[in-house]
């Protein structure tokens with residue numbers, strides 16, 4: 001459901017779930033309208049920061065107006081967020097972007113793929129698809145497999161670790177190939193660009209529809225500044241050039257439509 | 261209390277406009293503010309044909325501001341006429357279309373296409389630092405600025421505002437050239453050329469290497485330039501650069517601007533435009549000012 005506002009959020013709780021990775025629950029109005037794969041802009045308060053930080057909505061509890069953000073401390077903004085305590089106020093630009101088309105894929109064999117800090121939005125997506133034939137492939141650097149337990153309530157879980165310490169050695173595509181009795185109809189993915197490129201190619205070669213969630217530097221988050229564009233195969237309906245706004249037309253795109 | 265200002269015969273209900281490129285054509289921020297409250301909506305720069313803009317990353321945060329190198333991506337004047345202008349026509353606000361081009365002919369073609377529309381004024385961007393050809397060249401040499409202004413003025417059926425670049429040695433020379441060539445008003449400042457390096461990756465943060473700086477860190481430079489221009493020319497000035505509050509806007513008016521525009525701060529506070537208008541009104545009440553025009557250029 002479309003919701004757009006600057007919310008005053010209140011921190012419900014925060015914990016570190018892995019080295020440098022935090023799970024933050026916030027109470028805000030946008031939570032009950034949020035869809036899987038949408039994101040929010042969280043404004044830091046520090047004087048050396050100014051723009052909102054785009055963070056994916058990991059999951060929500062609509063009945064409690066609660067939204068969960070899982071993020072990695074990357075710089076000044078996320079460092080500040082990691083110090084938020086219960087009861088603190090946060091300014092949030094909610095809700096941004098389109099999200100994964102979960103209603104369109106019901107009844108199909110669905111593979112969710114998350115790599116590193118791209119895993120959080122896939123949890124909410126798994127939750128939205130609970131009861132469907134969902135297989136989650138999660139890619140980690142090592143055996144610190146944050147969030148993987150939580151996926152088990154909604155889907156089958158397959159793990160890949162770059163260092164081979166757990167699951168399949170390699171990335172999520174390697175894990176998919178290793179379990180390939182499975183022929184997915186649809187892949188939904190979020191993660192680093194090389195992973196998304198590999199998924200785009202794999203999906204094209206195997207006749208699978210893939211939806212990928214992209215990332216880019218943003219200023220406005222609402223489609224006004226044209227800072228966050230991605231190249232498109234065809235002319236974009238809004239821009240009339242081969243560029244589309246990730247914050248507005250995305251962050252989720254059919255992989256066939258974007259030139260990455 | 262009167263907040264109306266007049267620029268080249270066009271009356272604005274208040275002196276607060278949007279800065280080109282930070283507000284699209286009003287649709288996006290129309291979700292946060294009532295566009296009817298604004299003095300004017302100034303559109304993103306539009307050219308005769310669609311422009312794809314620069315590669316990404318196009319934006320970067322800096323201390324007290326940001327850099328952008330959008331490269332004037334725009335859908336072209338036809339889409340502006342078919343989609344954006346009818347949208348804006350629904351609101352009781354003035355519409356200023358910002359026009360960009362690579363050659364004088366590009367500007368003229370866009371202006372001629374827009375002449376027959378309900379646009380109130382044109383703002384001519386001769387000062388974008390982020391496109392390689394044309395544009396900025398017109399804004400950095402007084403004789404080139406004089407020439408482009410004169411040729412656009414000759415074909416324009418609407419009053420024109422030449423938008424000046426701060427990336428010059430003496431901005432008053434530019435202001436004088438625009439005035440001498442018949443520009444009805446000037447607006448300043450466009451972004452200040454900057455650069456940011458990612459020292460961990462030893463790379464430029466922006467794909468374009470350089471970008472235009474905007475935001476609060478820019479304000480003192482903008483105030484100084486508005487003051488200098490106000491003392492150099494007699495045409496009205498639209499001032500901008502880092503405006504976040506009503507107080508910031510008042511500072512520009514006192515320096516000599518007849519109107520102001522809010523840019524990058526829309527990103528930080530989506531209701532910034534309306535907050536600035538309310539801040540101006542509160543200031544006027546607090547200081548018993550019955551007419552906003554009383555304070556324009558009051559600091560000599």
Ligand SMILES: Cc1cc2nc3c(=O)[nH]c(=O)nc-3n(C[C@H](O)[C@H](O)[C@H](O)COP(=O)(O)OP(=O)(O)OC[C@H]3O[C@@H](n4cnc5c(N)ncnc54)[C@H](O)[C@@H]3O)c2cc1C
Pocket residue numbers: 039051052053054055056057070071072073074075076077078079117120121214215216217218251320321
């Ligand atoms: C749609 C979207 C969803 C995202 N979801 C998540 C998430 O769920 N969890 C998570 O940990 N991270 C997520 N990110 C990345 C996150 O936005 C950045 O890590 C964060 O902005 C860094 O801010 P900082 O101040 O800590 O770092 P700095 O490096 O100090 O930030 C400086 C500037 O660069 C921008 N920036 C830096 N890295 C990125 C990046 N990777 N993407 C976009 N902008 C960046 C910042 O927003 C800020 O404007 C997402 C990014 C996008 C675009």
Ligand SMILES: Cc1cc2nc3c(=O)[nH]c(=O)nc-3n(C[C@H](O)[C@H](O)[C@H](O)COP(=O)(O)O)c2cc1C
Pocket residue numbers: 219225279280281282304305328330332358385388423449450451473474475476478500501502503521522523524525
């Ligand atoms: C993202 C972005 C895009 C811009 N695009 C344009 C443009 O298309 N045409 C133009 O004349 N100025 C453009 N500008 C410059 C602004 O209109 C304004 O002159 C400048 O940013 C200073 O004001 P500010 O500090 O309030 O942003 C742009 C600025 C930003 C931040």
Ligand code: FES
Pocket residue numbers: 217218219220221222223224225226227228229245246247248
């Ligand atoms: S961040 Fe401004 S258009 Fe996407």
